[in-house]
Amino acid sequence: MIWIYYINIYYMSKGDLLMYDVIIIGKGPAGLQAALYTARAKLKTLVIGKDSVIEKSTRIDNYCCAPSQTGEELIAIGVQQGKAVGVEFKKEIAVSIRKNSTFEVITDNNTYKSKAVIIATGQPSKKIPIKNINYLEGKGIHYCSTCDGFFYEGLKVGIIGYTDYAIQELKEMQNYTNNITLYTNNQELDINTINQKFLKEQNIPIITKKIYSFEGEQMIKKISFDDQSEENVDGVFIAYGTASSVDFARKLGIMIQDNAIQVDDNQKTNIDGLYAAGDCTGGFKQISTAVGQGALAGKSAIEYIKKLKEEI
Numbered sequence: 001m002i003w004i005y006y007i008n009i010y011y012m013s014k015g016d017l018l019m020y021d022v023i024i025i026g027k028g029p030a031g032l033q034a035a036l037y038t039a040r041a042k043l044k045t046l047v048i049g050k051d052s053v054i055e056k057s058t059r060i061d062n063y064c065c066a067p068s069q070t071g072e073e074l075i076a077i078g079v080q081q082g083k084a085v086g087v088e089f090k091k092e093i094a095v096s097i098r099k100n101s102t103f104e105v106i107t108d109n110n111t112y113k114s115k116a117v118i119i120a121t122g123q124p125s126k127k128i129p130i131k132n133i134n135y136l137e138g139k140g141i142h143y144c145s146t147c148d149g150f151f152y153e154g155l156k157v158g159i160i161g162y163t164d165y166a167i168q169e170l171k172e173m174q175n176y177t178n179n180i181t182l183y184t185n186n187q188e189l190d191i192n193t194i195n196q197k198f199l200k201e202q203n204i205p206i207i208t209k210k211i212y213s214f215e216g217e218q219m220i221k222k223i224s225f226d227d228q229s230e231e232n233v234d235g236v237f238i239a240y241g242t243a244s245s246v247d248f249a250r251k252l253g254i255m256i257q258d259n260a261i262q263v264d265d266n267q268k269t270n271i272d273g274l275y276a277a278g279d280c281t282g283g284f285k286q287i288s289t290a291v292g293q294g295a296l297a298g299k300s301a302i303e304y305i306k307k308l309k310e311e312i
């Protein structure tokens with residue numbers, strides 16, 4: 001029986017390791033600046049993210065008080081500064097955020113918990129250019145299984161995507177129907193081994209053909225492909241590429257306007273403990289503004305957690 005005791009201790013400590021005060025989604029200027037503040041305030045801080053758009057820039061001249069440098073150098077310095085004060089970094093992609101008594105951030109590799117979350121995921125990616133996508137939005141085209149899956153109980157649903165984010169949406173859709181097909185729109189599947197195994201075990205049909213259009217008048221009826229074949233569907237859920245700030249907002253009920261997360265003067269969203277900073281909040285999309293907003297979001301998260309501790 002002693003081995004059961006040790007197994008329990010192992011899993012309990014693993015669970016603790018995955019619990020943070022603050023999780024910051026995004027490793028760009030906004031996320032890195034927020035992390036500096038929260039870690040210096042002795043909050044256990046995790047930054048999740050891959051490359052920032054600025055890492056493509058070969059020369060930054062308009063960021064005050066720093067020498068002219070490449071975007072890659074700028075981010076590398078930010079990561080170094082973070083590590084020096086105890087920030088943990090994970091090169092993972094967040095596919096979903098849930099809120100219960102704490103936040104749960106699900107990535108392509110793990111699930112992490114925290115008391116506060118800062119979204120700093122940069123500008124949301126553009127819509128996929130498929131004919132009639134705008135027209136049929138809300139008429140059978142959706143972006144969030146948790147929010148709208150309920151309307152498709154037992155019906156035929158297509159998930160449009162090719163990453164772990166699409167598989168997460170597919171899994172959530174299974175709460176409502178088992179008649180689900182994955183459409184990759186000519187993209188190669190880019191998913192982890194657990195999800196590869198899941199698709200095989202569950203026998204999920206996968207159609208890789210390029211989509212030409214969505215068809216329907218009052219409601220979506222079909223997906224048409226470039227090779228002129230068609231598939232009937234009752235609903236379509238789009239989870240294409242990487243989950244963006246807007247996708248997280250839809251799941252959590254965060255207010256958005258013009259594809260930007262709405263925040264107050266302290267970077268707080270309408271959800272307690274949830275903040276946003278940088279390009280994902282719209283406005284003047286520059287490093288200096290991202291850094292300024294990141295600092296404010298960090299400060300707000302610190303005050304929020306301090307208040308939580310006082311209440312205990």
Ligand SMILES: Cc1cc2nc3c(=O)[nH]c(=O)nc-3n(C[C@H](O)[C@H](O)[C@H](O)COP(=O)(O)OP(=O)(O)OC[C@H]3O[C@@H](n4cnc5c(N)ncnc54)[C@H](O)[C@@H]3O)c2cc1C
Nearest residue numbers: 026027028029030049050052094121122278279285286287
């Ligand atoms: C080519 C180019 C040159 C530029 N040059 C300048 C310049 O010279 N000066 C200037 O001030 N501004 C410049 N900008 C603008 C500047 O890059 C942005 O304003 C700034 O990077 C915004 O910072 P951010 O932290 O909000 O987002 P980003 O820098 O975009 O960082 C977003 C982070 O979120 C991560 N992420 C996204 N989705 C997820 C997810 N689902 N899960 C986990 N992580 C996720 C990304 O991997 C990334 O780490 C330039 C932009 C480009 C594209």
